[in-house]
Amino acid sequence: MARRVSWFAWIWFIVGCLYFILPLWGTFVFSLQKQRGTLSVAAYISAFADPKFGETFLFSNIMAVCTIIASLLLIVPTAYWVHLRMPKWRPLVEFVTLMPFVIPAIVLVFGFIKLYSKPITVFGIPIFPSLTESEFSTNILLVAGYTVLSLPYMYRAVDNGLRAMDVGTLTEAAQSLGAGWGTILWRVIIPNLRTALLSGALLTFAIVVGELTIATFLARPAFGPYLALLGNHKAYEPAALAIVSFGLTWVALGIINWITRGSRGGVVTGAR
Amino acid sequence: MATTLSTAPRRRLTWTWLGLVPFFLFATFFIFLPSASLFIDSFRNQQGQFTLDNVIGLTRSPIPESYWLSIQISAVTAIGGGLLGFLMAYALTAGNLPRWLYPVTLTFAGVASNFAGVALAFAFISTLGRTGFVTVVLRDYFGLDIYGAGFNLYGFLGLSLTYMFFQFPLMLLIMVPAIEGLKREWREAAENLGASAFQYWSRVGLPILLPSILGTMLLLFGNSFGAYATAYALTGGRLNLITIQIGAQMRGDVLRNPNLGYAMALGMVVIMAVCILGYTLLQRVSERWLK
Amino acid sequence: MAFLELSNVRKVFPNAQTAAVENFNLDVAPGDFVSFLGPSGCGKTTTLRMIAGFETPTTGRIVMDGKDITDMRPNQRNIGMVFQSYALFPNMTVADNIGFGLSVAGTPKPAIKQRVTEMLALIKLEQLGVRYPYQLSGGQQQRVALARALAIRPKLLLLDEPLSALDAKIRVSLRNEIRAIQRQLGITTVYVTHDQEEALSLSDRVVVMNQGVIEQAGPPFEIYNFPKSAFVASFVGTLNLLAAEVADPVAGALLVDGQSIYAPAALEGRQRGDKVQIALRPELLSPDCTGRDDENQISGIVDNVAFLGAIVRIHVRIGDASLLVDEFNNPHLAVPAIGDRIALYFQRENCLVIN
Numbered sequence: 042m043a044r045r046v047s048w049f050a051w052i053w054f055i056v057g058c059l060y061f062i063l064p065l066w067g068t069f070v071f072s073l074q075k076q077r078g079t080l081s082v083a084a085y086i087s088a089f090a091d092p093k094f095g096e097t098f099l100f101s102n103i104m105a106v107c108t109i110i111a112s113l114l115l116i117v118p119t120a121y122w123v124h125l126r127m128p129k130w131r132p133l134v135e136f137v138t139l140m141p142f143v144i145p146a147i148v149l150v151f152g153f154i155k156l157y158s159k160p161i162t163v164f165g166i167p168i169f170p171s172l173t174e175s176e177f178s179t180n181i182l183l184v185a186g187y188t189v190l191s192l193p194y195m196y197r198a199v200d201n202g203l204r205a206m207d208v209g210t211l212t213e214a215a216q217s218l219g220a221g222w223g224t225i226l227w228r229v230i231i232p233n234l235r236t237a238l239l240s241g242a243l244l245t246f247a248i249v250v251g252e253l254t255i256a257t258f259l260a261r262p263a264f265g266p267y268l269a270l271l272g273n274h275k276a277y278e279p280a281a282l283a284i285v286s287f288g289l290t291w292v293a294l295g296i297i298n299w300i301t302r303g304s305r306g307g308v309v310t311g312a313r
Numbered sequence: 314m315a316t317t318l319s320t321a322p323r324r325r326l327t328w329t330w331l332g333l334v335p336f337f338l339f340a341t342f343f344i345f346l347p348s349a350s351l352f353i354d355s356f357r358n359q360q361g362q363f364t365l366d367n368v369i370g371l372t373r374s375p376i377p378e379s380y381w382l383s384i385q386i387s388a389v390t391a392i393g394g395g396l397l398g399f400l401m402a403y404a405l406t407a408g409n410l411p412r413w414l415y416p417v418t419l420t421f422a423g424v425a426s427n428f429a430g431v432a433l434a435f436a437f438i439s440t441l442g443r444t445g446f447v448t449v450v451l452r453d454y455f456g457l458d459i460y461g462a463g464f465n466l467y468g469f470l471g472l473s474l475t476y477m478f479f480q481f482p483l484m485l486l487i488m489v490p491a492i493e494g495l496k497r498e499w500r501e502a503a504e505n506l507g508a509s510a511f512q513y514w515s516r517v518g519l520p521i522l523l524p525s526i527l528g529t530m531l532l533l534f535g536n537s538f539g540a541y542a543t544a545y546a547l548t549g550g551r552l553n554l555i556t557i558q559i560g561a562q563m564r565g566d567v568l569r570n571p572n573l574g575y576a577m578a579l580g581m582v583v584i585m586a587v588c589i590l591g592y593t594l595l596q597r598v599s600e601r602w603l604k
Numbered sequence: 605m606a607f608l609e610l611s612n613v614r615k616v617f618p619n620a621q622t623a624a625v626e627n628f629n630l631d632v633a634p635g636d637f638v639s640f641l642g643p644s645g646c647g648k649t650t651t652l653r654m655i656a657g658f659e660t661p662t663t664g665r666i667v668m669d670g671k672d673i674t675d676m677r678p679n680q681r682n683i684g685m686v687f688q689s690y691a692l693f694p695n696m697t698v699a700d701n702i703g704f705g706l707s708v709a710g711t712p713k714p715a716i717k718q719r720v721t722e723m724l725a726l727i728k729l730e731q732l733g734v735r736y737p738y739q740l741s742g743g744q745q746q747r748v749a750l751a752r753a754l755a756i757r758p759k760l761l762l763l764d765e766p767l768s769a770l771d772a773k774i775r776v777s778l779r780n781e782i783r784a785i786q787r788q789l790g791i792t793t794v795y796v797t798h799d800q801e802e803a804l805s806l807s808d809r810v811v812v813m814n815q816g817v818i819e820q821a822g823p824p825f826e827i828y829n830f831p832k833s834a835f836v837a838s839f840v841g842t843l844n845l846l847a848a849e850v851a852d853p854v855a856g857a858l859l860v861d862g863q864s865i866y867a868p869a870a871l872e873g874r875q876r877g878d879k880v881q882i883a884l885r886p887e888l889l890s891p892d893c894t895g896r897d898d899e900n901q902i903s904g905i906v907d908n909v910a911f912l913g914a915i916v917r918i919h920v921r922i923g924d925a926s927l928l929v930d931e932f933n934n935p936h937l938a939v940p941a942i943g944d945r946i947a948l949y950f951q952r953e954n955c956l957v958i959n
Contacts, residue, residue: 496689496691498687498689498691499691499693501656501658501678501685501687501691502685502687502691502693502749502752503679503693503704503708504657504658504677504678504679505656505657505678505679505683505684505685505753506679506684506704506705506708506752506753506756507679507680507682507705507708507709507756508679508704508708509679512708516693516704516708517693517695517696520695521693521694521695523695601694601738602694602695602738603694
């Protein structure tokens with residue numbers, strides 16, 4: 042077939058590229074315009090100097106790490122088990138991982154507040170205190186919510202990783218050499234899942250750090266709500282932080298792409 | 314599938330399902346129970362008695378308008394984002410562009426589809442706001458005063474443009490492997506039988522891709538429909554989307570009837586479920602053909 | 605007057621060190637069934653694709669029915685092609701697939717319908733017109749692919765390893781069907797395969813290719829019985845190869861494992877002590893002696909006796925080499941035991957000397 046390049050293709054490609062680049066470029070330029078008449082990084086300096094920036098950013102990062110740990114602890118054994126022992130349960134597990142799409146964040150947090158801001162009672166006897174009473178327990182709720190959000194992506198990453206290695210045979214080989222389940226998971230399966238786990242973790246990180254919905258309604262001092270509040274008072278600092286945020290996402294996804302180069306099964310995400 | 318140790322002693326069997334317990338326990342407590350709680354109480358009134366009033370109350374203004382606005386924005390961005398994403402995917406794969414553009418574009422798309430929420434809202438305010446970069450450039454260099462002409466970033470069009478920023482990369486990322494899944498032999502067989510490039514695409518290529526395209530557009534629709542953060546950060550809650558309404562509910566701003574709020578959430582989830590169902594069914598058809 | 609002529613066709617892919625196809629010259633008579641036979645990478649598929657128009661020759665010309673089609677676009681050549689992976693359009697029914705070429709050409713619907721019905725009858729799948737490809741078996745899909753290629757009444761039919769993806773049993777029945785249809789329609793056909801049994805049983809002529817060049821072209825009988833090179837001899841059919849040393853070039857005497865045998869003719873250009881190889885077909889060796897003067901005798905030890913149904917295959921070790929001897933099965937056959945010493949006989953003229 043002739044390999045003639047069509048102008049039709051080029052046009053749409055350029056339109057798409059412009060749509061990507063223009064807003065980012067525009068934001069970048071805008072963020073440099075804090076000092077009237079000249080381009081400077083004053084907005085960045087001002088943004089970073091705000092103590093609340095450091096506090097909320099740190100908080101969100103810690104929440105992200107907790108989410109990643111919780112998510113991995115939950116997903117990896119489950120995915121492994123389904124692959125190996127209970128393949129008939131796969132449809133049900135995959136159904137669960139579809140739930141975060143069907144029940145968006147706003148509805149999820151609505152449900153959380155409804156259910157967990159009062160003590161849980163069975164026949165009038167409180168058996169569990171309200172999860173929103175203390176900061177610590179609310180943070181647990183926050184991490185749970187984030188884990189739910191990251192469920193589909195984490196599961197798909199791990200599932201793809203398991204598919205790429207012959208889980209059944211590796212397990213049998215390890216068993217025949219005397220390994221127990223813990224050893225198998227820790228020394229055989231997980232090392233081979235490193236790439237998938239890293240992708241899932243980075244994706245979760247990207248999702249959690251800028252998250253707004255759940256953090257706002259659970260009234261936690263996260264980076265997302267801070268950013269939204271900033272937008273009400275200032276013009277240039279939000280733009281600067283948007284660029285920073287974009288840069289972080291870029292780095293996270295760049296790392297994912299680099300470590301998963303050559304393997305199939307891209308993990309995509311969507312709106313919030 | 315490996316059937317290891319099928320004659321294992323009974324103790325082994327009880328261990329097996331235990332492995333999935335943490336997962337389903339988590340799902341129960343943090344997905345199903347909260348949602349079920351919302352849905353069940355949407356059929357109750359504030360005294361706890363069963364009633365359909367709340368569901369009926371969904372038909373009373375301003376709620377239907379919220380749903381309708383959300384549906385409109387979702388439809389516009391799904392179709393707009395879907396078309397742009399598809400055309401760009403086509404350009405990248407079948408349009409014979411240089412190969413090195415591939416990984417660069419896909420990385421960009423991965424980042425862009427993930428760049429939503431507050432930061433995206435700020436990005437568009439900085440670009441198309443009253444003093445935004447593009448607004449100023451259009452005014453000073455091209456003499457186009459878009460705000461003078463009635464454009465408003467914080468309205469329907471502005472929000473749609475903002476949403477499209479993550480919609481069309483998502484479409485791109487899903488469509489690129491789908492278009493590459495078109496076997497080269499189909500193209501050759503069609504050519505061999507006398508078809509021109511246009512005839513190939515219109516009779517073979519596009520029809521085969523159609524389930525994938527429609528399914529992904531449904532996914533985009535759901536994506537947009539459930540979005541809260543971007544809309545809130547951009548319009549401050551002024552735009553009457555259903556997600557914003559639910560958010561206002563939780564703040565205790567609007568209605569004095571929380572059960573009505575639950576019903577609104579139920580309505581949302583029903584719509585999302587229909588989208589996902591449609592997407593799953595279309596994916597199945599598409600997989601069967603592209604085998 | 606040849607129907608299809610390839611003259612000095614050469615194909616070099618960009619960034620390649622060697623040519624994929626070199627010095628390819630072939631004339632195909634109208635109505636002939638020609639096979640391109642060779643191992644993977646020999647250039648047979650590339651040549652076929654050049655005839656179809658999916659690749660362009662670097663140099664050389666391709667002329668079909670008097671017209672130079674070398675640079676013609678594939679959708680204008682009116683050549684039917686059947687692909688290895690069937691390539692049926694999954695979004696169309698069997699009937700729509702078969703009628704595709706006609707529909708693209710703007711044929712009126714009633715004519716298409718009639719032609720499709722004819723084709724379905726030809727491939728004996730009359731009831732399956734409304735099915736979709738994924739509902740058919742591999743063999744059925746390939747027949748539909750054939751019908752689709754033939755529906756447009758092409759001047760030439762090309763088949764690219766059409767049976768490779770199918771089960772052994774279906775392969776045999778389907779290849780006979782293909783040949784029967786081809787004979788019935790009298791359409792000139794080029795068939796690419798790596799399976800020599802297919803090539804030999806189906807073709808009027810076989811073109812054996814290796815590393816981009818034609819090793820030998822001719823009727824199956826000739827290729828098998830009179831191979832021109834070691835490659836053709838070993839690729840087509842089973843062949844025994846034995847190391848030998850020249851004893852007397854004028855008399856054509858050779859030494860194999862110290863045993864004396866005679867080649868059909870004098871060994872020109874050779875000297876005493878040269879190392880050569882002799883090739884022998886298994887069916888031309890026999891444990892029975894006919895007593896004629898031009899018979900060679902060679903002895904060895906029986907390694908294995910394999911019962912293959914109609915044939916009994918005896919493995920005989922002679923020195924370092926192992927020889928295969930094929931005998932027709934016969935209930936009264938005296939089958940040698942493993943470890944027995946056995947004497948084998950073959951006609952002098954059946955022995956082929958190669959470098």
